[in-house]
Amino acid sequence: MKLDRRAFVKLIAGGVGGTLLSPLPWKMADDTAIWSQNWFWRPSPERGGATTANTVCQLCPGGCGVRVRLIEEKRAVNIDGNPSHPVNQGGICPLGAAGLQYLYGPSRIETPLQQTGKRGDLETLKAISWDEALEILAIKLRGMRQKARGLVCVSGKREGTLPELFARFLHAYGSPNYNVMPAAADAESVGLLVSQGNSSPLGYDLENSKLVISFGSGYIEGWGAPNRMMMAFGHWRSNPKRDRSKIIQVETRGSLSASKADEWVAVAPGTEAALALGLAQVIVSEGRYDRTFVGQYTHGFDEFRGLLRRNYTPEEVAAITGVEKEKIIGLAREFAGTKPAVALSGWGQGRMQGSMYDFLAVQSLNALVGSLHKPGGVTRTPQVPLAPWPKVVLDATSLTGENEPRLDGSKGPQFPLPAQLFHNLVKNINEGNPYPAEMLWVYEANPAHDLADVQPFLEALNKIGTLVSFSSFMDETTQLADLVLPGPTYLERLEDAPIPPGLQYAVFSLSQPMLSPRFETRHPGDVLIQLANSLGGNVGASFPWSDYETALMERVKGLADVGRGQVADEPGLQPWKDGQGLQLAPNYDSFDDLWEKLTEHGCWFDTSEAMPSWESAFTTPSRKFEFYSQKMREVGIKGNELIYLPHFKPVELAGDPRDYPLLLMPYETMVITNGPVANPPCITNTLFDFQLKGNDSFVEVNPKTAAKMGLKEGDRVALQTERGTLEVRVHLTEAARPAVVFIPTGLGHSGFDSYIKGKGVNANMILVAQQDQVTGLASWWGTRVKISKV
Amino acid sequence: MSGNKSNGVRYGMVIDLDKCTGCMACSVACQQENNVSFREDETDKLRSITWLEVFYLDNGKPYPEHRRAYMPRPCLHCDSSHHPYPYPPCTFVCPVNATHRDEETGLVNHIPVRCIGCRYCISACSYHARYFNWWDPKWPEPMEKMLTPDVSTRMRGVVEKCTMCVHRLQLAKERAFMEGRRELHEGEYVPACVEACPARAMTFGNLLDPHSEVATLARGPHAFRLLERLATEPKVYYLSTQKWIRKLADNVM
The missing domain is CATH 3.40.50.740 (Rossmann fold)
Known part of the structure; x- marks a missing residue:
């Protein structure tokens, strides 16, 4: 047979067509893909029998029950919430879910x-x-x-x-x-001592509150026991419409807590306490307070009323806080008219400290409406009856x-x-x-x-x-x-987790070793x-x-x-x-x-300790809640009459406003840890690229402020305070109050591992702490700052 | 609900954005559950892998009317059924059948070893739910120990995405089978994100079961889906009483 040109072309075309019609090329492409992908260095997790064991997370004081999934009881491969633990009921926060990245993290210390x-x-x-x-x-x-x-x-x-x-x-x-x-708990315990006579930490009956007004607390951003708070939030939002609990956030920054609240009241920096006093003034002057409680169980109400009348009328408070007068009156009426209502104190995650008076101003609101030691209000955390x-x-x-x-x-x-x-x-x-x-x-x-x-x-x-x-x-x-x-x-040791902050019932949890220690470490208790x-x-x-x-x-x-x-x-x-x-x-x-059951389930709880009655709750010299603190007199604090009463005193911030025209305020978020451990890789993944990009962290600036200074989104700037200078980038957002620069805390590590080291800047380097002259406590919520393009 | 043939199971999710506190626990739990790899720099969002990404939304109003919300976005497991091609956009374009919808559950799966890395599905997906492995996954040495054997690690050059923790479905089915059951109870199979959510903002279950919580919520007056006008019929529903959020969901500016 002679192969002419025509036949040759036919053959080739037929061959190509035939091959393409056959599954061969597709199969081969697929096989090549599979073959070229399965390299031996791709980790292949070891298989084995899976078990789960209960323990308690210790990454923050929240004390959530967690379940650890183990393979052959040798490797921990997952952490989720323990549904039987009353504090978190199966929920888990991002830090808790990332716990294994600490256990197996590269920054562990292996020996002394x-x-x-x-x-x-x-x-x-x-x-x-x-x-x-x-x-x-x-x-x-x-x-x-x-x-x-x-x-x-x-x-x-x-x-x-x-x-x-x-x-x-x-x-x-x-x-x-x-x-x-140091934390806000320091100011809170002093405030409790002078107003109630003892410093037992507060427990909030939030799940039963109908109105919650939060004075700067990041109530869903890590305040109190984070999972419990988020669960309570979900619970408030689940109630049928008519019965829905309302939450009002008083804060300078448009945080997530502010956005998620039913109402956000934006106040001038550091003036939350003034607003609380303004509310108190309206409640008192309109006679909306709890007469039984105020009449029989408080001391110094007349002095407090006098102070409110003199200094905290709605007009004056409006001038301090920047909140409209009508709004202040409306908030006060709503707070006094809803039962039960409760006010929260402690800024951010509770690490940021206001003064004792900031706490007292908020707590006196709770006192005025009789929400102390009442369901849906605030009481003391019950004692866990551990043997001494x-x-x-x-x-x-x-x-x-x-x-x-x-x-x-x-x-x-x-x-x-x-x-x-x-x-x-x-x-x-x-x-x-x-x-x-x-x-x-x-x-x-x-x-x-x-x-x-x-x-x-x-x-x-x-x-x-x-x-x-x-x-x-x-x-x-x-x-x-x-x-x-x-x-x-x-995850490798035995340890108790006591009552999480802000809880209203008694809980005692136990963490136990899920695995034998990975390294030559020794239990600090044994040491x-x-x-x-x-x-x-x-x-x-x-x-x-x-x-x-x-x-x-x-x-x-x-x-x-x-x-x-x-x-x-x-x-x-x-x-x-x-x-x-x-x-x-x-x-x-x-x-x-x-002990055996505690080891298996991880948690003991008790509701038998009732809230103390108003007759027995206060151990002050007057045996009452003291608006006017005799305790302070008793310990020898001297000064004008004002210092014995809840009042608002503007903090003199560090820096001359002529040199440092703006205000720098730190903020805390759920996705940047502020505790003794730094962010693990999988939480850093959840940061937006306007929070962290490469090694640059961002500060939040209002677009109007930025426009005045000629700053655009992403511009690199130097933040200068009396303490020093940090280089950051600018993120323009309407969440930021004009003339205030918001900086996240928890970044800028120079320790730990390459997954977090060198990422962003550490705000703590340039914040200046101010000391309160009555209590001696420091606060660091604001520092004057100069911002310049680099 | 679309008219796909099924035996009465269509798994779907409802995410209540009013309850969502933006804590990111869902996203982190997902990464742990599914052996999602990470690199030293996780801030390049075009390169990082996040099966369940949480989006930032805001109402665009000036201070202090400004409000923000966070929107968790798993793979939406589209149920689109347009005649004559009843496929989700991603499976329709896959040249090697590496991704397809399981008509018994409605879940859109992705089989990395079949994937040839052409990334056609990534461009087809209207929701940015798919991610590409630009590098071989690498865990710092001791961290390989925390990898779960339930989900294979992926390799350089393939696409990956949320599977609704389909391995949990397998496990639940096997357990049910051991007990002599063919049907799963409500709540027997839930993805890791839903289980983790501390505010209980996420609900998962069978959308075709009219009595299931998820179906009840999806019928509610505040339920919506993302980019509904594309008719991709996502099986992930969102709830929000906020008008501005509902508007953003359909890109109506």
Whole structure:
């Protein structure tokens, strides 16, 4: 056969057509794709039997129950909410859901470390054994026993047996200088002390409130126990329309809490308290207050009324806050006319501190409408009946230490009220006044990054002989440490989680090891017990337990002894539903049974402690709620009449307005952690690219303000305050009040891992904390700033 | 509901934007559940992978009338049924059948090993629900330990997207089968995002079951879907009493 041109073309065309009609090319393309994609370096997770176990999240004080999914009980692969835990009922926040990125994160510390060179040089931070590390510390502590008061401790946690053990160690050793990281709770506890006579933390019965007015609280952005608050929010929004709870947000910035509220009242920066007093004035002058409560259970109402009439008429408050007069009157009538209504205090996530008077102004609103210790109002968090440990054994040194003045000057002659004054501590360490700080212990806190107005603290570190960090992660403070004693993460250890902030019923939760520790870490409780034993004497005698577990069990026995409450073992528990004072039949029969069930389910709760009656609730000199504080007089605070009453005093912000024409205000969000740990990668993923882009973080500026300064979206600017300068980019948004620059906190880490290091700037570097002259407490919500294009 | 043939199961979701607190727990829970990879720089949104992305909305009004809202967007598992091509836009264009809608559940799946990375589906999707692996996924060494065996990791050069945690459906079905059941109870199968939501803003279930919570909510007066005029028939419904949010949902400016 002769192959002519025509036949050749036909053959080729037929061949091509035939091939294309056949599945061959498609199959081959597909196979090539599969083959070229399945490279061996693509991780292939190991399979195995899956189990779930309950524990409690410790990443914030919220105390949510979580379930951990384990493969062959070796690998943790997922964390979700425990539906049986009453605090979160199966919900989980982004941080909790990301917990495994901490457990397996690259910034974990694997062994004890000792700084052999210059502080902060990571090259010379050498791994040592636990025996060596404890020996080094014991020798130092023995050597400075005569200067025992120079041992200072900062705990990242406020409540729980671990912080208690640290406080106990200092007490036995002879130092009065136990501290926790500063927060709005400091101002709140002082405010409670002067108005109610005791500092037991507040519990809000929010699920039963019909009207909530929040004075700057980021109620869905991490205030209180975050999951509980978001659950309460969902609950408010689920109620049928007629019965719907209303939420009003008073805030300067158009935050998410402001947007999600039924009403947002935008106030001039730092004037929330003035608005609260304005509301109080209307309620009082129109006679809308709770006459029974005010008449029988309050002290100093006439003085308070006089002050309101003189200084806080709607006209005057409108001038201070920028809120219209009619609005103030309307809000007051609504607040007094809705039952039950409650007012929330504590700005942002509750880390940002206003003054004691800011708290008192808001709390006096609650008092006026009789919402104290009432369903749907605010009461005190019930006590968890844990058994006390035996008394600390004191020797001559620790007896002296007990009576030493605290280094921060709190409970001293100048500032007798507060339990601690963190910014004063920093100042006094810098000045070596009244005595030098010999050694600083930092327990799971990161003051070198998280402390507002952090630069003086960084300077103060140079004055401190030895810095010991008990962190699990290579955070900024740990990088500067001389000795690092790493603990296991919360997923690898036993620890209690006490009542979450703001909860109205009693909860005691237990985290337990889900896996054996990944590294040569040691439980901080065990470390303290071992250290005490090696010191011996009264310190050793104060720690009579073999390990932390024994110490913890000794306390938990108290729960079984009182025979109250239940282990939360079924989904859908809503302890707030039936109110307080409800006796639950215990679902355990002995301590062993209770411990076993606690270990399995993770939570004990109790509703039997009723809200205190108005007759019994106040332990002030008058046995009443004091608008006019006799307690302050009693402790010797002197000044004009005004200081004994809730009032509003504008804070004098740092910086000359001529040099620094704008105001810089920090803000907190759910997706940037502000605690001792930095953002894990999968939360950073959820940041918008107008919050963080590459390594640049953004500040929020109102478009009008920006236009005046010739700034456009994304422009790079320098933020300059008296403390220093940071370089950021500008995001224009109408959420920002004109003439105010809003900066997020929690970014700008220089520690941790490459997933967060160097991203954005740390606002704390340029914020300036201001001290209140009556209480000594610092506030840092605003600093004057200059903004210039770079 | 569209008239696709089905045996009475059409999984869908309702997201109540009034309840959503914008906490991002859904998005994070999704990443954990599905072994979604991350890189050192997660701020380049054209390159990062977020199966459940939360969008930022605002009403465009000046301070202090300004309001914002966050809108979680999983894959919407479009139920479009236009004659004669009853496919979601993405499956219609896939040249290698790597993505298709399971008509028994209504879920639109994506099979990474079949995907040839042409990204036609990405351009076809009206909701930016699909993501491309520009690089091989890499977890810092110890973090590989947290990968769940329920979902394979993907590879460089393929597309990925939300599956409504279809592996959870498999597991729930197997459990039901062990108990001698063929039908699942309501709530037996829910995706990780719905389970995580602390404000209980997300509801998941069978849209065809008129008594299910999800169907009841989807019928409500404030329910809407994104870009409804495209007739893609998404199976993810949103609820909002805010007019401006409902307007934005259909790009009506």
